[in-house]
Amino acid sequence: MTRWLGLGLAVALAFALAVLLGPAHIPLAQLASSDIVRSLRLPRAVLALLVGGALGLAGASLQALVRNPLADPFLLGLSGGASLGAVLAIALHVTGPWALPLAAFVGALAAMALVYRLGLVGGAELDPRVLILAGVAVGAFASAVTTAIVSLSEAAQLRNTFLWLWGGLSGASWDTVLVVCVYFPLPVAVLLAAARPLDLLALGEEPARHLGADVEPLRRRVYLAASLLTAAAVAVSGVIGFVGLIVPHAMRLLWGHRHRSLLPASFLAGGALLALADTTARVAVAPRELPVGIVTALVGVPLFAVMLRRWTAS
């Protein structure tokens, strides 16, 4: 119970800091009336919580699915697909406020479909090992095509596309928050509902079957939901590394391996970490801004190291 309280406090603190701090100095009294807070900081803080949560949740689910501690939301080729989509959109002069996010989303979905199809080769079963290999292969192929386009194209914006792809939350607005709020609940609910069967799957495929888990449909469900979640995260904030890899492990140290606690804890902690990292990215080197993916690693690795030490010591 105290652990949940602590996690809740961490989320609240991260959110409060994200709203209170920024390169602009805004007195407490004007906080509610400030346009900067209402139109910039608030949507950005909410988006950070949601995207970080999605990455934490997707990472925890995929680690359970492929039973590999190195799995993260981008292992299965999604970042490569998203980059390819975004770069193609720029190279083909597709314009519009949503062109880049939509193209990245479509690219990630295409990569997901391809990896999924490859994961099914050799039978109707989704083999986790084949899935990982297919993910790595599709990701490598997509980045090769991306690099070819970038080196052959004459569009000067392509360099900046990469800044966006490895970027972060600077495009946050209430529109993006709305899109995410409409889109996220379904895959999040699917993943949270898969907690019990994922516990069984952790025992091994055969034992899980004997205990009544429908292994095949479960795998497909979890894979598709986690990928859809990640694809949307890429579309609104680019590829933010590290959150989906380390947060689930950190939560496992605190909560153990039961997914009924692990999955919601990963969602909350992922959100808190990303909100904290984004605040740091905006404030640390003001007036300049750091890429948030770098900060998630800079903030996350020491935190994780401390936890690892305490855990191995006890």
Add this chain to the structure above:
Amino acid sequence: MERRSPLRTHLAVVVAILAACRGSEHVRPPGRVAALTVTDDAGRTVALARPARRVVSLSPTVTELLFALGAGDRVVGRTTWCDYPPAARAVPSVGDGLNPNIEAVSARRPDLVVLYRSTLNETAARQLERLGVDAVVLRQDRLEDVARGARLLGRLTDRAAAGDSIARFLDSVLAAPRPAPHARLAFVAWDNPPMVIGAASYLDELARMAGGSNAFGDIGAPSATVSLETIATRDPDAIVVLADSARAPLPAYASRPEWRTIRAVRERRFVVLPGSLFGRPGPRAAEAVAELRRRLEALP
């Protein structure tokens, strides 16, 4: 569709190897003092036996300079970005100016290659030297650089008088009394993540010559990623963007809600400038200063 025969590809490789061998044996006759010796902006000493007749220009600024010097007929190669003067477009393109394609450059049989100063280009210059092609690396980030470059290129192309006169003209543009700054400008180079132009840039220099000031002049770098919040707080009088032409429509982000926290965006105070004239320093700097000054005075 044209198919490239393997034989031709092999031949190209053999020719390149031969050229490389010749390059390594390329030693100037002892005792003979080269007619033209210059030190370029990378600190390399380059000695030309005679004024350059076939020049490959690997930067739009240099292409403009060479044509302004009256040496346009000696330009035998340019980058895809060299769009001024119009006559320059008739020169064959060798691709990019950063990390250039050495084979494409040497295929133009130049006796001088002029490169923009960057680490990759210094490597390229050394590669060209090994092929026996003289190369100079020039800094072209600010107007002072162009004035110095005009003198250097003038000497190398036997147009020393023209080079001096362009350099003196640019010096006078730089030394002209500057109007008191009456408009604070944010030069927005990219929208997501938002990138602005900092102090180490030609645009910053232009702004100060034209009666403006850079709202991000405290950032030392040529450009930097900043948050929208910072732009909103700095509250510039206008947002300056470069586009293909001055008549280009406002950037798409002008109507996005998060950008509308910036007063200048809300009030549609945009200054859209043609990239060919404003995106790089060059002999047309006086024109750019006058044009920007006019645009700033026309701001409501």
